[in-house]
Amino acid sequence: MLESGVVSAKPHIDRSGPPLLSVRGLKKHFPIRKGTFGRVVGQVKAVDGVDFDLWPGETLGLVGESGCGKSTTGRAVLRLLEPTDGSVHFDGDDVRALDKEGLRKLRRRAQFVFQDPFGSLNPRMSVGAMLEEALKVHGLGGPNRRDRAVELLERVGLRSEHVDRYPHEFSGGQRQRLGIARALSVEPDFLVLDEPVSALDVSVQAQVVNLLEDLQRELGLTYLFIAHDLALVEHVSDRVSVMYLGRIVETAFSHDLYRDPRHPYTHALLSAVPRPDPAGREDRERVVLTGDVPSPSDPPPGCPFHPRCPNPRKDGRCSTVYPGAETAGDGHSAACHYPYFKV
């Protein structure tokens, strides 16, 4: 039984039952081809063994820097990309074993919201046509699909007369709302949100985040929220997993993660986030990592973070043995031989 120290303003999550989504040892490798015959000369290990669970109504934040594999994880979970290894169970069904028909049924219950407001909507289709198409393919919306489309628009804060308009006539924030409306059209229970607000200005971001929170409360949705903005992820998530070079290095309740980061990378990541508070900027503890993220095609041996790790107790084990992620009593796990413990 996992229980967070402080009950956040979010509704209580019942984690007694089985998780809605459980992922074990998920891997996704992209082959590197060279030469005229496309000989495979290496593998980009974008996702290299990821485990997490997600309970109904919960929001799990997946955070990390570019190239850490968070988007690939989101796509592999819904089989938008075929995983190379590992298992994904959604509501008990083995997602990787689903046939064409089974996958179509999964699409009804699990949907995806994309990042780029300018690339996620078909420029040639009016907004109404887009929503009606989704309803038609899944046989929803009954006799008059247009009314259902208008209802969806109003549900995400747009107006009914927008139904015949085209994507290029909307602002960035409004297009993200349209992306959400499309995902809701098939009445899903679970949404993978891949950097849903990263391309928006701060003020517009807040509008869309509030909308997502209202929808979750009203429709009991479960979110996998992928982003690189730590402050935003903490605000939105119940629990947060931090990814580095294709693996999860730390998972905890969002409140605990930010007060008591145990993995050196999370600690450095948090200290690197610029705080909008000039008063404390002089005496804030700064950990600035050196060098760049190694290439995922040949990750360093042992713990992938060891070449840049500032942990004073770093030793030979770090560069040889991959640290397992033991979960402490309070649901807080860190994949490090010598995790930091708040004294």
Next chain:
Amino acid sequence: MTQYVLRRLLGAIPLVLGIATIIFFLVNLAPGDPTLLLLSPGVTDEVIQQMRENFGLDQPVHIRYVKWIGAMLTGDFGYSFTHSRPVADVLMDFLPNTLILSASALLVAFLFGIVLGTIQAVRQYSAMDSSLSVVLLFFYSMPSFWLALMLILTMSLYARNVWGLPIYFPASGMMSTDYEFLSAGGKLVDRVKHLVLPTLSLALVLMAGIARYMRGSMLEVVRQDFVRTAHAKGLPERTVVFKHALRNALLPIITLVGLYIPFLFSGTVFIETIFAWPGMGRLIVEAIFQRDYPVVMAGAFFFATMVVVANLVADLLYAVVDPRIRYE
């Protein structure tokens, strides 16, 4: 770098073999029978039969194909009926003339095309830009054989005889009848004079295409961030344009070489016919009409090889100019 070249060469061989196969089966589908051509009234059937044997025309197609490919790779292109000489020798006579004409046309087209395109891009929206655009579009829309006739009409017929202008360019052949008596310098001038009209006819249409492409490419590059960085460094306009922008804008033009060479060789068919230029284009067309298949097959094969070689040269040139390609 050499590894890159080897890989490209290996890649080109299946392409050339593929083309050779297409040509072979294309020609052999032909209903006409080449030996009929040799039918002079008195020739008996046995002689024709004998003729078919030593040209190997009686064996089934696939055997002929294997023998033909084998011969091809060893440089034996068979025997030409119409020229009654080995095809290889015939080609050796005509190939250099086509190469001279194509090379000069290519040079003129790319040189003027790049210069005109750059001028248009640098002086965008000016009177120069719009007037050049119209003229170039005019040449771009023109059939090269008609341009050739118009050039002959004006430059070699009307200019001197009717309009009394001191301009005259010969309209046929590679050299004047009194070529042997000319001095070394005179010989050169005479060859060049004969080259002018055919080259212009071939090059102008191509030049127009290249200029349009170059203008678009320059306008695209001038919008890039690194051009703004160059300005922010305080570099003068001409350094920004000719050092930073030009080299990037030339990249897609190099790929045009590979694309335009087949277009150029097609043009030689007309230009060589009109200007009585003894080149491969004219050779092949006449061979087709006379059903002289070994020449057709060998000529087409040569053209295809030249195009593949040109593409290879374009790729190498691209790797030289763009460092991003060099190390892969």
Next chain:
Amino acid sequence: MSRGPETVVEQPVSGYAASARRPGGRGLSAVLPGLPQLLGGRWGTGAMALLTWLGMGLILAARSDRVLAATAGGWDQRVALATLLLALLASWIWSWREVAEADRLKTVGVSQWDLAVRAFSKNRTAVAGMIVIVGLYLVALLTPFIAPHDPNTQYDLLTNRLVGMSAEHPLGTDQFARDVLSRLLYGARISLSIGFVAVGISVTIGTLLGAIAGFFGGFIDGAIMRFVDMVISFPRLILLITIIAIFEPSIFLIITVLGLTLWPSTARIVRGEVLSLREREFVQAAEALGYPKKRIILRHLIPNALAPVIVAATLGIGNTIVLEAGLSFLGLGVQPPTPSWGTMVAAGRNNLLGAWWLSTFPGLAIVFTVLSFNLVGDGLRDALDPRLRS
């Protein structure tokens, strides 16, 4: 960062609707098609409707005898008659509907195609090209009424051979004393029809194969693209000459051969577009929504890949006309006595000094036709430019 303030839905639909709506517009278009558009400031559409209507009226007046006889004439007379009536009707209906169209746009959003049409109609040279093309096709179809003489009748060989421009023969006569202008008009049919049909065939094949190669990738993509590389790297004309010379040249053969050898370049363009579109998120969204592959290709990929195909097709028609003229020039095109621009240029070749007009005018006809197609193609490329989409 989202790119600055864009046209936000709150603003009313700009420009288009307001200017078109003129009181009594409908009445005006009934009296004289194109007038409301001209008054409304839209020169392109107005000029086209008005010119068509006046042109047809002129033919009716000047050539009424031939028009009446057409009902009993050969198939090209009947085609000409049908074109005449259709053109009159079209200019009326189009002008009438175009005014009504303005109201419809008030409520419905401005689609990509509306954006492209509006950008295209602002480009004067492109609209001029479009008007010339429509004019050419009308002339070609109405030739039985317009042509001053029969293209094949040979007048008195002694007096009328190779005669220069005169009232009787505005463009002079050829070596068989036939009227050059009439042959030019009849020759237009060959060039315009071959260009259109051949490109139609090659664009369809090219789009389908390109989309399949781009979407499915892997072995299919490899096979199609290797074949495309082969065909593209071969001098097209020599391939054409070889094929045509082997079989008896005829219009049908030329169209099929041109159609079957021009598709690789379109396939390459479409494959490139489809490959980049597949990475776009709205295609992944369609896959995430479980749409069947067929729907994704037809409803999401091809409509968005059409822009470069349309541009390539328009420029392609111009190139095909030049190619057909080349074949005719070599005697491999349409066989005499049927007139075609290419053969006419070839015929004038050995009379350059004596009768310069024999080669010049057919050549000019080719250049202006191809020029118009290229103008329209450039206009379409700028109008369909993705940067204009937002």
Next chain:
Amino acid sequence: MSDAQTAGASLLAVSDLRTWFHTDQGVARAVDGVSFEVRGRETLGIVGESGCGKTVTSLSVLGLLPQPPAKIQEGSSIRFEGEELVGASTKRMRALRGNEISMIFQEPMSSLNPVYKVGDQIGEALRLHRGMNKRASRAEAVRLLTEVGIPEPDRRVDEYPHQLSGGMRQRVMIAMALSCEPQLLIADEPTTALDVTIQAQILELLASLRDSHGMAVLLITHDLGVVAEVCDRVVVMYAGQVVETGTVHEIFQDPQHPYTRGLLDSLPSVDDPGQRLRSIPGTVPNPIAWPHGCRFKDRCSLAGPGCEKPQDLVELGVDRAARCWRVES
């Protein structure tokens, strides 16, 4: 550092800058009367969301906007060390760019020329402004690469941009900008395209170089966190106008203009994630038709009758002002 410029006097003084764009839909008044000052050794932050005109302002200072469609209106004044730049000769402007005033941009991936070596691009300004020959400029380039913290500089100097990571390319841009010891560095969203840990490295580098070179920095950004970390004074821009100015502490502790307050409220802060974000409703108006009076009135929770008339900057103290009639001076 030229002697004429003491610590207090202003290095760069922009007053009533209007930069308008002539588009076929009408005239977009992207920058509509902006005034601010940058003093020696100081980091001034210009913060605002997309479309507020902050980038156009920075490009106007160096005259990098293509005229047409852009045009700096009469009455605009940009003084650098007292010398008026608006209307200055192209030759004079070229002598300043990359020499006295340098600029770095947002996209490290595309701000460097892909077909030239890194060392060559860094040395270019030196060869132009300092007349160095190729060999000397290459040596100086190696030194600069070391100064901006790039490992193995003598190997990297001969490499091409595509062989470097995003963070390293931004360091090359900084080396390029600092090559002629400029007095003012304009940085337009220098770390927006970088990851958090790399951003921290670059911000720390910029701060240390500013002190070691004694130069002023004009930082353009939308990220309030970056402003709080690095800036001394702040100018908040909205819809082509300055809506509030003040020291970084005044702006964050006691924001006066409703827009500044709205921006700060919509930030999810790491310290108390619980409560719901207070978002600013609506979107930025269209620069072709700015609303009359206060341009924020349609989105402002405190909108009232006073907002209909044009607002001017109400002085609240030294270098402290806000463009709202509700503010008490």
